[in-house]
Amino acid sequence: MAKELAGRSVQEMISEKMQSKRQGTSLERIVPILLFITAAVSVLTTIGIVLTLIFETILFFNEVSLKEFLTADKWYPFSETQASYGILPLVSGTFKVTGIAILVAVPIGLAASIYLSEYASDRARRIIKPIFEILAGIPTIVYGYFALTFVTPLLIKFIPGLEIFNALSPGIVIGIMITPMIASLSEDAMSSVPNAMREGALALGSTKFEVAMKVVLPAAASGIIASIVLAVSRAIGETMIVAVAAGSSPNLNWNVTGSIQTMTAYIVQVSQGDVGYGTTIYYSIYAVGMTLFLFTLLMNFIAQFVSRRYREEY
Amino acid sequence: MAKTMETSQSQTERQTNGTGSNEKNIVYKTKELNLWYGDNQALKNINLEIIENEVTAIIGPSGCGKSTYIKTLNRMIELIPGVRTAGEISYRGRNILDKSYEVEELRTKVGMVFQKPNPFPKSIYENVVYGPRIHGIRDKKILNEIAEKSLRGAAIWDEVKDRLNQNAYGLSGGQQQRLCIARCLAIEPDVILMDEPTSALDPISTLKVEELMQELKKSYSIIIVTHNMQQAARISDKTAFFLNGEVVEFTKTTKMFSKPDDQRTEDYITGRFG
Numbered sequence: 001m002a003k004e005l006a007g008r009s010v011q012e013m014i015s016e017k018m019q020s021k022r023q024g025t026s027l028e029r030i031v032p033i034l035l036f037i038t039a040a041v042s043v044l045t046t047i048g049i050v051l052t053l054i055f056e057t058i059l060f061f062n063e064v065s066l067k068e069f070l071t072a073d074k075w076y077p078f079s080e081t082q083a084s085y086g087i088l089p090l091v092s093g094t095f096k097v098t099g100i101a102i103l104v105a106v107p108i109g110l111a112a113s114i115y116l117s118e119y120a121s122d123r124a125r126r127i128i129k130p131i132f133e134i135l136a137g138i139p140t141i142v143y144g145y146f147a148l149t150f151v152t153p154l155l156i157k158f159i160p161g162l163e164i165f166n167a168l169s170p171g172i173v174i175g176i177m178i179t180p181m182i183a184s185l186s187e188d189a190m191s192s193v194p195n196a197m198r199e200g201a202l203a204l205g206s207t208k209f210e211v212a213m214k215v216v217l218p219a220a221a222s223g224i225i226a227s228i229v230l231a232v233s234r235a236i237g238e239t240m241i242v243a244v245a246a247g248s249s250p251n252l253n254w255n256v257t258g259s260i261q262t263m264t265a266y267i268v269q270v271s272q273g274d275v276g277y278g279t280t281i282y283y284s285i286y287a288v289g290m291t292l293f294l295f296t297l298l299m300n301f302i303a304q305f306v307s308r309r310y311r312e313e314y
Numbered sequence: 315m316a317k318t319m320e321t322s323q324s325q326t327e328r329q330t331n332g333t334g335s336n337e338k339n340i341v342y343k344t345k346e347l348n349l350w351y352g353d354n355q356a357l358k359n360i361n362l363e364i365i366e367n368e369v370t371a372i373i374g375p376s377g378c379g380k381s382t383y384i385k386t387l388n389r390m391i392e393l394i395p396g397v398r399t400a401g402e403i404s405y406r407g408r409n410i411l412d413k414s415y416e417v418e419e420l421r422t423k424v425g426m427v428f429q430k431p432n433p434f435p436k437s438i439y440e441n442v443v444y445g446p447r448i449h450g451i452r453d454k455k456i457l458n459e460i461a462e463k464s465l466r467g468a469a470i471w472d473e474v475k476d477r478l479n480q481n482a483y484g485l486s487g488g489q490q491q492r493l494c495i496a497r498c499l500a501i502e503p504d505v506i507l508m509d510e511p512t513s514a515l516d517p518i519s520t521l522k523v524e525e526l527m528q529e530l531k532k533s534y535s536i537i538i539v540t541h542n543m544q545q546a547a548r549i550s551d552k553t554a555f556f557l558n559g560e561v562v563e564f565t566k567t568t569k570m571f572s573k574p575d576d577q578r579t580e581d582y583i584t585g586r587f588g
Binding site for chain 1: 388422436
């Protein structure tokens with residue numbers, strides 16, 4: 001070091017460098033432009049997708065009335081004589097599966113997150129959190145066959161009337177799939193609640209459980225709700241598991257033991273088959289996709305509203 | 315007791331001071347308390363007696379163990395991993411370091427106010443009634459009464475009575491700290507521990523909290539850790555000077571700040587170190 005200095009002051013060296021920087025390419029000016037372009041790509045793609053959805057959906061509604069789409073109780077697109085395009089059976093299929101998934105994932109996910117943030121030792125946390133991430137990384141097709149070949153046969157032993165394809169089994173498996181997401185994100189929200197608040201509550205004679213339930217959980221509510229909504233969006237959009245294990249019979253009823261079809265599974269079914277471009281069936285997948293998109297958009301609005309309403313600021 | 319008092323230079327005498335305290339009005343009696351963080355000894359042979367309805371100040375330089383000591387009095391110290399204690403702290407005659415002493419029970423009798431105001435992210439009202447609520451008081455009318463009484467007790471009622479349902483984090487730092495005191499008063503504790511309660515506050519808020527302490531000592535015993543020696547001199551009846559985990563001197567505040575027995579005390583309070 002001392003050698004390199006060789007009689008020059010640090011200031012001199014810095015000003016030399018500044019000189020050469022000024023003469024060099026104006027990287028500083030190009031970088032923001034490049035960064036802007038990358039950001040613009042994703043925005044433009046989103047706009048493009050939404051526009052495609054809208055245009056193709058309009059084409060669909062040239063052939064099928066909006067009234068039929070929203071009120072008809074049958075979805076028979078493949079019938080040549082009596083084709084019926086009522087979205088409700090598909091929506092009900094999606095809701096059944098999502099509802100079951102939430103019933104499984106929210107209690108387990110929240111309990112796990114409370115354990116991780118309030119009770120687990122550092123060691124336990126270090127072991128469990130990566131396992132969650134592994135669970136989140138399993139391809140959904142694997143979950144799909146897990147539902148079909150393991151969970152369904154297991155459930156049939158307890159529920160004799162259960163069909164091979166049903167809403168229950170994929171619902172439970174989607175629940176298992178989104179549990180780590182709820183647990184991990186909720187744990188982040190709870191861990192970021194300042195310790196001073198826990199101390200304040202403990203100093204008033206609260207037990208650890210009371211601190212978790214009455215102080216930490218409400219303080220982290222907005223993060224927890226966000227995690228649940230994200231998980232629900234994931235469940236609504238989940239495709240592979242339902243395509244594999246839920247069947248392909250769009251039925252409008254409350255039965256979860258029989259074969260159903262969700263919106264996503266219908267889209268898969270059509271895109272697998274040899275449906276001609278420009279047919280009503282072809283356009284119907286865009287209408288269903290649009291419905292799906294509106295549902296997830298709605299979920300996002302609800303999430304924002306709820307988390308703003310229940311936010312406990314600190 | 316009388317015997318140790320005669321040997322005027324003995325450590326016991328210096329630490330437990332000679333004013334006529336009888337067993338009845340002793341709140342805390344600390345005997346040979348030692349505490350370690352892992353291998354680090356933070357408290358060494360502490361002997362102290364805290365008397366009812368007095369303000370006891372604990373002063374000393376950073377790292378001298380004063381915060382550690384006050385946190386052992388309601389066992390908040392247990393939150394720190396690797397803490398070991400030896401010796402005895404009896405609160406109203408029962409050893410709180412005994413594992414059979416339920417910590418929740420202790421903490422309903424011994425309230426604590428922290429260095430930084432730490433209200434819950436709830437409404438002002440919900441903050442105050444939190445304690446009574448978790449201990450099973452559900453009656454809305456009673457809770458309302460408790461809230462008003464506690465907020466009045468903490469001299470903040472007039473400032474917040476029209477916005478009890480607003481979030482506590484909308485209050486100023488000084489108001490938040492008085493709210494925390496109100497939260498503590500709501501469970502009607504016997505003792506209030508204050509761990510540098512004004513160190514994060516501006517001078518005017520500090521003054522308000524100090525005035526409040528004068529009022530509170532009529533009904534509560536207060537133990538306050540402070541960095542601010544003027545504060546100790548202004549508000550306390552007795553002062554303990556901690557240094558390197560030991561009690562150097564424990565005596566009446568007036569004496570401590572006029573003619574302390576120990577040279578180190580004098581050096582500290584005259585600002586020669588710390």
